[in-house]
Amino acid sequence: xxxxxxxIKRVSFFFYKDNEKAVAWEKKIRSWFEDKYPxxxxxxxxxxxxxxxxxxxxxxxxxxxGTIIEMARKANGCGVLLMGLNLGNIGFMASVRRSEDxxxxxxxxxxxxxxxxxxxxxxxEVIRGGKVxxxxxxxxxxxxxxxxxxxxLAVDIEKYPLQYIRGSGVMVATASGxxxxxxxxxxxxxxxxxxxxxxxxxxxxxxxxxxxxxKEDKEATIKVENFRENKKMTLTDSGESADVVIVADGADxxxxxxxxxxxxxxxxxxxxxxxVEPNYFFxxxxxxxxx
Numbered sequence: 001x002x003x004x005x006x007x008i009k010r011v012s013f014f015f016y017k018d019n020e021k022a023v024a025w026e027k028k029i030r031s032w033f034e035d036k037y038p039x040x041x042x043x044x045x046x047x048x049x050x051x052x053x054x055x056x057x058x059x060x061x062x063x064x065x066g067t068i069i070e071m072a073r074k075a076n077g078c079g080v081l082l083m084g085l086n087l088g089n090i091g092f093m094a095s096v097r098r099s100e101d102x103x104x105x106x107x108x109x110x111x112x113x114x115x116x117x118x119x120x121x122x123x124x125e126v127i128r129g130g131k132v133x134x135x136x137x138x139x140x141x142x143x144x145x146x147x148x149x150x151x152x153l154a155v156d157i158e159k160y161p162l163q164y165i166r167g168s169g170v171m172v173a174t175a176s177g178x179x180x181x182x183x184x185x186x187x188x189x190x191x192x193x194x195x196x197x198x199x200x201x202x203x204x205x206x207x208x209x210x211x212x213x214x215k216e217d218k219e220a221t222i223k224v225e226n227f228r229e230n231k232k233m234t235l236t237d238s239g240e241s242a243d244v245v246i247v248a249d250g251a252d253x254x255x256x257x258x259x260x261x262x263x264x265x266x267x268x269x270x271x272x273x274x275x276v277e278p279n280y281f282f283x284x285x286x287x288x289x290x291x
Contacts, residue, residue: 004112008057008081012045014071015062021087022062025102029060032103037110052078058109058274064088065180069249072121072139075271081116083109083274092179092284095274108276115275119176120195120216121267126246128260136248137267140177143247144222144262145169145202148232151244152225155199157218164225167204169244172197172220172264176271181250187211192281195266222262 011033015022033040046054061071061084068084072093075082085102086094096105108114124142126134136142144153145168153170155163163170173182175190178198183189187200188211195216201209214220224244233242240255246262247253256262277283 004114004116006057006112008040008110010041010043010056011058011060012043012056013060013062014045015067019063019067019087022067025062025085025087025099029102029106032106036107040110049074049076049078049080055080057081058083060085060106062087065090065093068093069139070251072119072271072273073137073249073251075121076269079272081109081272081274090179090288092288093176093273095276095280097284105276109274113276117193117273117275119192119271119273120174121269121271122172122174122197122264123267124246124248124262124264126254126256126260126262128257134246134254136246136252136254137269138177138248138252139174139271140180140249141171141173141182142249142262142264143169143171143181143202144224144244144256145247146227146244147242149228149230149243150205151227154223154225156221156223157214159221162199162212163201163209164206165201165204166206168202170222171200171202172222173200174198182211188213189285197264216266220264222264224256224258224260224262226258 013026030042043056049055055078058081061068084094086097091097096102122138122142124136125132153165175194175196176192178190182198182200185200187198197214198211200211227244229243231241235242235255242255244256245253
């Protein structure tokens with residue numbers, strides 16, 4: 001592991017209060033800091049992490065991959081370190097997967113014995129009538145889909161036609177997201193520190209085509225060509241019909257119309273995960289898939 005000189009003086013926690021294991025571990029880790037590193041301040045997680053003056057140096061996320069992703073979505077350009085302690089089932093996004101190793105992993109971080117795994121995020125713009133009407137960001141994936149039917153989509157890379165899809169939709173994932181929804185859609189597994197886009201069709205009615213991995217500096221464009229409006233689903237927040245939607249990390253959702261264009265690019269923000277064990281990703285693959 002790399003010996004990092006950055007001193008951690010302020011630490012915040014992120015977890016859901018209805019998670020009893022997370023609540024118990026927050027108390028245990030807080031007590032551990034008071035005993036082992038009394039100079040470290042445990043501070044509430046700021047609502048605005050864009051203010052680098054008030055941001056903690058380290059955020060400890062307690063929970064499963066969903067919790068860790070939710071925290072990662074808040075990450076910004078202030079260089080905040082994110083350490084996920086797995087209390088869920090999968091743990092691909094976690095820095096430490098087994099609870100018996102939590103405190104040992106934290107000690108490595110406090111002693112500077114860790115590697116920073118900087119991962120890219122994506123930014124998407126929804127354009128309608130020549131105007132940007134919505135902006136979304138994602139750590140794992142951005143999906144354009146018809147939840148109950150078929151949609152026709154044209155996918156371009158740097159204005160060059162890549163795919164024409166007549167099916168459920170298309171997914172654009174990051175390497176971090178390759179082991180999430182992308183994997184369920186039979187997309188490839190990609191080392192998470194690689195900066196790239198993975199474009200995977202969803203139930204295309206044409207001859208199936210493999211996923212395509214695109215370099216990080218390219219821009220992907222998705223145009224909603226056609227779909228049948230049935231208005232059987234609506235979005236709770238807006239009341240708009242949800243025949244075709246764009247969804248970012250399963251969290252942010254926006255209703256689309258015929259003719260809408262979505263532009264997806266690498267975000268200016270990134271996520272700095274803490275890695276305390278060499279070859280952690282490959283060990284996770286071996287444990288989960290018996291590689």
